[in-house]
Amino acid sequence: MSIEIELRRARVRYGPLEALHGVDLPVPAGGAPTVLLGRNGSGRTTVLRALAGTVPLAGGQVLWRGTDITRLRAHDRARRGLCFVPDGHAVHPSLTVAENLELALAVPLAAPGDDITPALTAYPALRALLPRRAGTLSGGEQRMLAVSRAFLSRARVVLLDEPTQGMSPPMAARTYELLAALAPTTTVVLAEQRLPPALLSRTTRFPVFLHELRRGAVVFSGEASEPRYAHSRPSPTE
Template sequence: MSVEIALRAARVRYGPLEALHGLDLPVPAATVTVLVGRNGSGRTTALRALAGTVPLTSGRVLWRGADVTRLHSHARARRGLCFVPDLRAVYATLTVAENLDLTPGAAPGAAPTAKERALAAYPELVRLLARPAGTLSGGERRMLALARALLTPARVVLVDEPALGMSPAVAARTYGLLAALARPGGAAVVLAEQRPPPGLPPGTLLHELRRGSLAFSGEAAERAPA
């Protein structure tokens, strides 16, 4: 199993507080990886470190063996990294349609009608196309953010709490869509969650973080229920 992207001995500080304590986190290609832990465990910081939105105090970020630690987040995005944070994941002042139109892969002529495929994934957004994204409910914003991620051709997809605010049915659909991105030859998908979500595909990898360090690593089926 080849490693797509990884944190090596990663440390991140927020002022006097260290959020990651020398974390080693390999992310295999074409696999779903789930980071679980309570608030303050470091799971969100780990995603941000991979995305380049927070700098490492020490350690490295390796992408297919290349050191990208000093590569800015926008440069990582151009290389094929898509990051969906838990907050501010959409352009609030733009309409739903404009948010989708600005997404890489949604340009006119994109095959086959990428925007239509995103709306097929979340048909709830069709009636909201003219609405400013800032007026949507929390679950509707998450659908829009995930629809944008589905439009983006990516080698690495990082999503912080993908089903936040969604109904159980929409959440189940969302996990299915994310799992489909990690098909053979597809993207490395990393999700940050408070607890393992239901319906994970076979072979899903699970890392439990506690206070910025790994407490468990293995396949999701191997972890005993909390």
């Protein structure tokens, strides 16, 4: 198993509070999405931020394909092909939907002739919203717009914090299907409170790898087929 990106003995502090306590967390390259599981306050969002470079490490390293990028700033990681979709403030509210999508194309990995078509194919509902300001959209619509960056960025690594928050169940299922289809050629990492059954039903070719966090530490790393997660697997009729 080749590792795309990882934390080694990573510590993150918010003032006097240590949010990650020497975390080792490898993310396999490609395959199915990797899932970070945990309740609010478990450290899963901080792991994404540490990988993306939006919070500094108080100790440890971030490695990308074996290269130490601990001191590489967030926008430089983005230039190298990392796309981070946070759980909040993920769109530019004063810009239109069309302007948000066009801005997502303004990345070094974009190729001549790239346009917003992949986002509209992923989420056809966005087409009617193109002239609307993003700040006027519903929570689910804003999440669609935010997640659509993953399909426009040509990123090598995509980090998403609760990507389906606020979406309807059918749209959430579609989003997991889209991300599962993206994962074989792109390393996708999702932070979730629970293991999404809809994701498991779309990733039969590759095992879903997960890390469970609790109070800033990893308490389990392995495949979602482990017995402790059997209750999360979809039934044969799903």
